[in-house]
Amino acid sequence: MSMKTSNTKFRERINVQMKDEFMRQSVANAQERMFANRQIAADKLGNWEEWREMGMDIRNHVLEHLDYYLQQLSDNVVKNGGHVFFAQTAEQATEYVEGIIKQKNAKKVVKSKSMVTEEIGLNAMIERNGCEVVETDLGEYILQVDDCDPPSHIVVPALHKNRTQIRDIFKEKINYQGSDDPEEMTRYVRNHIRHDFLEAEIGITGCNFAVAESGTVSLVTNEGNARLVTSLPKTHIAVMGMERLVPTFEELDIMISLLCRSAVGIPLTGYVTALTGPREDEHCDGPEEFHLVIVDNGRSDILGSEFKDILRCVRCAACVNTCPAYRHIGGQSYGSIYSGPIGAVLSPLLGGYDDFKDLPYACSLCRSCHDVCPVKIPLPDLLLKHRQKMAQEKITPVSERAAVGAFNFVNARPILWDTTVKVGAKMAGYMIKDGKLPVSVGAISEWNEARDLPQPDGQSFRSWFKNRKQD
Amino acid sequence: MTQSTQQVQPMTTQQQSRIHNRDTFLANIASKLQRERITEPVARPALKHNCHHQVMAEYSQDELKEALLAYAQSSLGANALVTTKAQFSNLLRMECLNYCDKAPTTNQEILLSADERLLDLIDSDAFAGLSNEVNVWDNHQGYERNIALAERAKVGVVFAEQALAESGTMVLYSQAKQGRAVSLLPEASIFVVPKSALLARLTQATAELHRKAAAGERMPSCVNFISGPSSTADIELIKVVGVHGPVYASYIVIDDL
Numbered sequence: 001m002s003m004k005t006s007n008t009k010f011r012e013r014i015n016v017q018m019k020d021e022f023m024r025q026s027v028a029n030a031q032e033r034m035f036a037n038r039q040i041a042a043d044k045l046g047n048w049e050e051w052r053e054m055g056m057d058i059r060n061h062v063l064e065h066l067d068y069y070l071q072q073l074s075d076n077v078v079k080n081g082g083h084v085f086f087a088q089t090a091e092q093a094t095e096y097v098e099g100i101i102k103q104k105n106a107k108k109v110v111k112s113k114s115m116v117t118e119e120i121g122l123n124a125m126i127e128r129n130g131c132e133v134v135e136t137d138l139g140e141y142i143l144q145v146d147d148c149d150p151p152s153h154i155v156v157p158a159l160h161k162n163r164t165q166i167r168d169i170f171k172e173k174i175n176y177q178g179s180d181d182p183e184e185m186t187r188y189v190r191n192h193i194r195h196d197f198l199e200a201e202i203g204i205t206g207c208n209f210a211v212a213e214s215g216t217v218s219l220v221t222n223e224g225n226a227r228l229v230t231s232l233p234k235t236h237i238a239v240m241g242m243e244r245l246v247p248t249f250e251e252l253d254i255m256i257s258l259l260c261r262s263a264v265g266i267p268l269t270g271y272v273t274a275l276t277g278p279r280e281d282e283h284c285d286g287p288e289e290f291h292l293v294i295v296d297n298g299r300s301d302i303l304g305s306e307f308k309d310i311l312r313c314v315r316c317a318a319c320v321n322t323c324p325a326y327r328h329i330g331g332q333s334y335g336s337i338y339s340g341p342i343g344a345v346l347s348p349l350l351g352g353y354d355d356f357k358d359l360p361y362a363c364s365l366c367r368s369c370h371d372v373c374p375v376k377i378p379l380p381d382l383l384l385k386h387r388q389k390m391a392q393e394k395i396t397p398v399s400e401r402a403a404v405g406a407f408n409f410v411n412a413r414p415i416l417w418d419t420t421v422k423v424g425a426k427m428a429g430y431m432i433k434d435g436k437l438p439v440s441v442g443a444i445s446e447w448n449e450a451r452d453l454p455q456p457d458g459q460s461f462r463s464w465f466k467n468r469k470q471d
Numbered sequence: 472m473t474q475s476t477q478q479v480q481p482m483t484t485q486q487q488s489r490i491h492n493r494d495t496f497l498a499n500i501a502s503k504l505q506r507e508r509i510t511e512p513v514a515r516p517a518l519k520h521n522c523h524h525q526v527m528a529e530y531s532q533d534e535l536k537e538a539l540l541a542y543a544q545s546s547l548g549a550n551a552l553v554t555t556k557a558q559f560s561n562l563l564r565m566e567c568l569n570y571c572d573k574a575p576t577t578n579q580e581i582l583l584s585a586d587e588r589l590l591d592l593i594d595s596d597a598f599a600g601l602s603n604e605v606n607v608w609d610n611h612q613g614y615e616r617n618i619a620l621a622e623r624a625k626v627g628v629v630f631a632e633q634a635l636a637e638s639g640t641m642v643l644y645s646q647a648k649q650g651r652a653v654s655l656l657p658e659a660s661i662f663v664v665p666k667s668a669l670l671a672r673l674t675q676a677t678a679e680l681h682r683k684a685a686a687g688e689r690m691p692s693c694v695n696f697i698s699g700p701s702s703t704a705d706i707e708l709i710k711v712v713g714v715h716g717p718v719y720a721s722y723i724v725i726d727d728l
Contacts, residue, residue, distance in 0.1 A: 026707065029708075030708050033708060034708075045526070046522070047520070047522035047525075050519075050520040050522045051520075051522060051523075053519060053520065054518050054519055054520055054523075057516065057518075057519055058518075061515070061516055064504070065509060065513045066500050066504070067497040067498075067500045067501050067504070067508050067509055068509040068510065068511075068512070068513045069513070070493075070496075070497060070500070071493070071497060071510060072512075074490050074493060075482060078482065078486040078487075078489045078490055079480070079482070079486060080689065080690075080692075082489070083489040083490075083491075084489065084490045084491065084493070085491045085492065086490075086491060086492040086493050086495075086496035086497075087492070088492070088495075088496060088499070092492070096491070136715065137705070138703045138705040138706070138714060139703075139705035142705070142706075156704070156705060156708065157705075158705055158706070159708075161706075162707060163706055163707055166706055182706040182707065182709045182711050183711045183713075185706060186703060186706070186711045186713070186714055187713065189714075190713070190714060190715055194715075197715075198618070198622070211684075213681070213684040213685070214680070214683075214684040214690045215690075216690060222701065222702050222703060222704075222714070223701050223702070223703050223714035223715050223716065224655065224701035224714060224715040224716020224717070225714070225715040225716075227651065227655050227695070227715075227716060228655065228715055228716075230693070231651040231652060231655060231693070232618070232652075242496075242500075247513075247515050248515065248681050248684065248685075249677040249678070249680040249681040249684065250518070250677060250678065250681050251518075252677055253523060253673050253674050253677040253678075254518065254523060256673065257523065257672075257673060264704075266546075266638075267637050267638035267672070267698075268635075268638035268640055268673065268696060268698050269698070270697070270698050270699060270700075270701055270702055270716070271695060271696070271697055271698075271701070271716070272673075272695075272696040273693065273694070273695050273696075274680070274690075274693070274694040274695075274696075275692065275693055276689075276690040276691070276692050276693075276694075277692055278692065279645070279692045279693075280645075280647070280689070280691075280692055282610060282647040283610060283645060283646075283647050283650065283692065284610040284612070284613055284614050284617055284647075284650060285614060285617065285618060285650040285651050285652050286645060286650075286651055286692055286693055294496070296496065296499075300499050300500050300503045301503070303500065303503045303504065304502075304503030304504065304505070
């Protein structure tokens, strides 16, 4: 899977998703629970605004000095015996991993959850080499056995599926005979893929935050699969977005405290694992070889642009869990592995306006995402910037630009404006019947589907106001 | 502002050969930032607030213990216990058997970390008279043998460097004598920690790792912050305890250590 997950149009995707009652209900429930849990955790910690401010400052400092910290990180990784590959593009990153797979003659790779490996389409490359790849995070595993169904949430990827659907998938694909009880299904998967961890030659993970001062890669997880992936196979490859690092363990403390509370509403997840290089010589488990792949894939262009604030993101999905647009259309409507407000900003930046021009409009500008973001990314402002930029670059629809152009022309000429408004008010009075227009008017047609127009009294606001004064 | 105090040692050619594409990659970043590339240590701004140091700042070791045990028991589903050095062996034996009895038809082996701090606490006759096989991690026996033991064992017993009261977390450093698998492959994990090693939160634990890094010490290749048994909420957000990692966890705090 690469970042783009669908070839159908945005509106068609929405129309399909909006009819999925289960998905909509489960997203609504999930949002309410995750939002409440996050709020409780933030309140319990106290001084949440101070924490957020520190989070923002740390991320900004790293971005401003990114070249230095990546140099320090890579120096320390090799001093500990690891390898570092800097990949400008997705292709360079996957080619490097491919080289390792060939060199090891690997037949099986186990993976823990990683958004950046999905972004660069790593699994497809691994499979092309005749090597099996097993996604071991339960949510990712469900999607993988369901013929690689796209994720609908960056933290809970199979959020759109209910237990019955999951049972049916397991029954068909992995010979599961049990009930739809989540615990029974989870135990079945535990036993079913246990041997994969023991057999795999290579383990691949993402990286929540690297620590420059020590060359450490940290992983924030719950299921224990990432520990297995980094303890049993002989080779560990960690793939990280180039901005995902902190200077020292002191900043790691702040970032992980913010991430765990924002993502799942608890002080720490089940496992926070800090991995530094391959295992020491006298140790007998842990990888013998460690590779860190640092991926740009469009991030440096963002760094030099008006969108650079988005690179502070820690992928907690707090913005997703509060977004009313996401609540109604669900994650798969976005057509990107990154959904919700973060996806609507990031997908066009990494994947271009051609594929993702609609996403900045999947937003009511309610600003709730900005309020919950643990690193204070001004997501609504960035969505507006996208809209402005697309208008300037003439990417917005012709009809919209024509309408805006006509509005500007009329608006700049007072007499014309006055006449148009008066005529419009009269016309509207004749045309609107029972709250509906007889013809579909581009800009308001969808709005009018859900709402009734008022019955106009045939006069413009200005003439009404003038008359009112005379009374 | 705090200057990086890390000891900078020049890289060997062999080390340099393990870094690929760095210069072009970092030059590109510098150009996007519209400045020259920075290669000299950067002054790291001090954190603006102190709130992370204020959490449980006034707590005594006993209060930290109470907070740790309460959180572990109520929120993590771990079995939280307190004992003394003298009573430890007996408690450990009972706790191990407890887990072995959960599924008496399957294997009932016990795997102990070889960390002396743990072994010194266990009486020589602690497991006497039991039918259960008790093994000790032995790095000299190599990967295959140790992993096979860990995979077969019902219970793994490890010694924690520290425990964090706020989040109910056990901190483990990988060591030759205490491999990663001891707390990972067996179905149940028993963590042993002295009361004196209890800390308020992650802040104090990462401060120690920062100290190690700043002094140029080799970081343990795997530091784990473990909070309870493994879990997931990937199906309908329903919490299920026990996924790929251990299904059960016990915390034993040694009160007089």
